[in-house]
Amino acid sequence: MSPNNLIGGSAPSDQLSSDHLLGIQDLSAADIELVFRTADGFKEVLNRPIKKVPSLRDITIANLFFENSTRTRISFELAEKRLSADTINFSSSSSSTKKGETLVDTVNNILAMKVDMVVMRHPDPGAAVFLSRHVNARIVNAGDGTHEHPTQALLDAYSIREKLGKVKGVKVLIVGDILHSRVALSNILCLQKLGAEVMLCGPTTLMPRHVASLGVKVEHDLDKALRWCDVANMLRIQLERQGSDGIANFPSLREYSMLFGLDLERYKRVGKDIVIMHPGPINRGVEITSEVADHANSIILDQVENGVAVRMAVLYLLAMRIPRAQGA
Amino acid sequence: MEAPLQSGASAFRAAPIFAPAMQSATLIGPKAFGLTIGRLCYQLIEDHGDLRNIALIGLQPRGVLLARRLRIELQRILKAEHLVYGELDITFHRDDFRHRAVTAVPSTTDLDFSLDGKHVVLVDDVLYTGRSIRAGLDAMLTFGRPAGVQLLVLVDRRFSRELPIQPDYVGKWVDSIAGQRVAVEWKESDGQDRILLNRSNA
Numbered sequence: 001m002s003p004n005n006l007i008g009g010s011a012p013s014d015q016l017s018s019d020h021l022l023g024i025q026d027l028s029a030a031d032i033e034l035v036f037r038t039a040d041g042f043k044e045v046l047n048r049p050i051k052k053v054p055s056l057r058d059i060t061i062a063n064l065f066f067e068n069s070t071r072t073r074i075s076f077e078l079a080e081k082r083l084s085a086d087t088i089n090f091s092s093s094s095s096s097t098k099k100g101e102t103l104v105d106t107v108n109n110i111l112a113m114k115v116d117m118v119v120m121r122h123p124d125p126g127a128a129v130f131l132s133r134h135v136n137a138r139i140v141n142a143g144d145g146t147h148e149h150p151t152q153a154l155l156d157a158y159s160i161r162e163k164l165g166k167v168k169g170v171k172v173l174i175v176g177d178i179l180h181s182r183v184a185l186s187n188i189l190c191l192q193k194l195g196a197e198v199m200l201c202g203p204t205t206l207m208p209r210h211v212a213s214l215g216v217k218v219e220h221d222l223d224k225a226l227r228w229c230d231v232a233n234m235l236r237i238q239l240e241r242q243g244s245d246g247i248a249n250f251p252s253l254r255e256y257s258m259l260f261g262l263d264l265e266r267y268k269r270v271g272k273d274i275v276i277m278h279p280g281p282i283n284r285g286v287e288i289t290s291e292v293a294d295h296a297n298s299i300i301l302d303q304v305e306n307g308v309a310v311r312m313a314v315l316y317l318l319a320m321r322i323p324r325a326q327g328a
Numbered sequence: 329m330e331a332p333l334q335s336g337a338s339a340f341r342a343a344p345i346f347a348p349a350m351q352s353a354t355l356i357g358p359k360a361f362g363l364t365i366g367r368l369c370y371q372l373i374e375d376h377g378d379l380r381n382i383a384l385i386g387l388q389p390r391g392v393l394l395a396r397r398l399r400i401e402l403q404r405i406l407k408a409e410h411l412v413y414g415e416l417d418i419t420f421h422r423d424d425f426r427h428r429a430v431t432a433v434p435s436t437t438d439l440d441f442s443l444d445g446k447h448v449v450l451v452d453d454v455l456y457t458g459r460s461i462r463a464g465l466d467a468m469l470t471f472g473r474p475a476g477v478q479l480l481v482l483v484d485r486r487f488s489r490e491l492p493i494q495p496d497y498v499g500k501w502v503d504s505i506a507g508q509r510v511a512v513e514w515k516e517s518d519g520q521d522r523i524l525l526n527r528s529n530a
Binding site: 049050055316 | 417419420427433434435436
């Protein structure tokens with residue numbers, strides 16, 4: 001913390017320890033708390049009649065999506081617009097990467113047009129880290145392959161904090177396809193840094209082999225796991241990633257749903273108010289039924305709402321670290 | 329906008345600039361502090377009657393301490409609960425974002441009414457360059473279009489303005505130079521009510 005010696009005794013101040021947001025791995029617990037405190041302010045802004053502040057009006061942000069995304073892209077775009085940043089959008093379907101251009105060339109071409117920050121989703125793990133070493137812009141990782149999805153983990157933890165008043169000591173269960181999930185890895189790292197306990201549940205075939213080395217519990221019986229937890233984060237079965245390596249990881253969706261899907265009957269059997277989360281988009285009737293998704297204890301739509309405030313906080317705090325041009 | 333209220337100005341003469349050797353001087357002690365708060369309340373009542381059309385808005389972080397005190401005093405004097413009151417954070421509207429080494433982290437905004445048609449009195453503790461008030465005006469306008477806006481400050485460091493902003497109600501005028509710092513201390517947070525003039529060692 002910096003000493004509080006400003007004229008008029010301004011609020012306590014702090015800075016992120018990193019120039020980029022590449023993964024939760026690089027953040028300290030203090031960084032995450034700073035993002036949350038800043039997001040509190042933006043959440044209030046989003047409830048005003050005019051939901052816009054001028055903080056980033058001299059910043060240009062490129063959204064590069066080399067992999068399909070709807071909600072993350074919309075959430076980032078909205079966050080950027082509400083901060084008054086200028087934005088450009090670029091998706092792989094319309095891009096010259098299809099014509100054989102390398103990632104660094106693509107990005108440098110965009111940066112030549114004076115772009116300050118890049119929000120990127122890419123199918124390859126490590127793409128964001130690679131980019132941060134080779135181009136001169138602040139990078140925000142919006143998902144890189146099966147590696148990390150840091151803003152999702154931040155908004156998930158923020159939503160737990162909002163619902164339960166704390167994250168420390170909370171027991172969080174993550175259910176589903178852990179093997180292919182960047183959401184799971186970022187969530188595990190983020191929750192552990194904040195002092196929560198994490199348990200994973202899913203078929204053996206969808207569990208990374210050495211996952212217990214991350215310091216998480218592993219349980220293959222969903223009923224037992226539910227009795228343990230305060231919060232259940234039901235991951236989406238990523239149908240597009242199943243069988244991509246030529247291996248079917250479970251016999252049928254129906255069997256998966258019977259063993260690892262959460263329906264109202266199973267939820268009631270646990271006999272306590274577990275908070276229900278889902279990173280979306282939901283396969284209704286597969287990992288979670290409609291009654292549970294729309295249950296009073298479900299915070300699925302709060303997650304979406306908080307996503308904008310948390311992304312505003314991340315962009316604001318990173319923009320703070322961009323040196324201002326002389327004479328500007 | 330009405331002309332600035334000048335009544336009694338001569339009775340509250342500006343404090344002189346202190347000699348450079350002086351480290352800290354008390355401009356207003358606890359007793360005078362209470363009288364000043366009381367006078368500001370009566371000036372508001374003189375201009376606006378029962379304050380039914382007034383919205384009192386304190387600027388975060390330090391202006392709210394004055395606004396809360398004024399609110400309590402006004403409710404006591406008017407024997408009324410109806411005072412429209414809010415607190416406003418200006419962090420995201422500041423013009424020194426990326427100019428300073430430290431990140432500005434927001435305080436809470438608590439303003440659950442529309443300002444459309446209301447007469448707003450913005451409240452801050454020290455008026456110096458005028459930049460905070462400029463940010464406060466911008467932040468305030470995202471809550472509606474008030475019929476009028478006035479500014480109330482406890483300390484006016486006149487001759488230090490960088491923007492054309494003048495207060496309508498002033499607790500005390502202080503003539504000071506850059507390098508000096510006016511600190512308002514509150515019973516609630518600092519132990520006693522007083523206004524200090526410090527030489528900044530920074």
